[in-house]
């Protein structure tokens with residue numbers, strides 16, 4: 141487990157310090173001169189540099205990552221509008237699990253308000269390969285599996 145972490149704009153800079161204190165390489169969008177760009181404009185950079193994205197904007201990124209064949213992973217701090225201390229606490233829980241894994245490739249880790257961490261495949265193997273929806277909304281899946 142060595143992939144670096146990239147903290148999204150929506151989350152506190154304190155998460156970078158937390159990651160460093162646990163021995164991870166981590167950076168924040170504010171350190172990259174990329175503040176104000178649309179979040180998803182960062183995706184080519186993240187993929188190229190193998191950054192695991194840590195974000196609060198889970199739904200948007202889950203949708204976008206579901207369209208990728210290969211990505212280094214996504215960590216979602218699920219609750220919105222929480223203070224810095226709770227962000228750090230929940231991130232700490234996520235890192236604990238992250239450290240026990242080889243990598244987070246093609247997976248999404250979510251941590252909820254109570255600090256519960258769940259991991260799922262992304263894209264979901266049950267999703268339609270064309271429209272990425274469960275159940276399929278484009279008709280492709282229906283043709284294959286009548």
Ligand SMILES: [Zn+2]
Pocket residue numbers: 268269270271272273276277278279280281
């Ligand atoms: Zn479909």
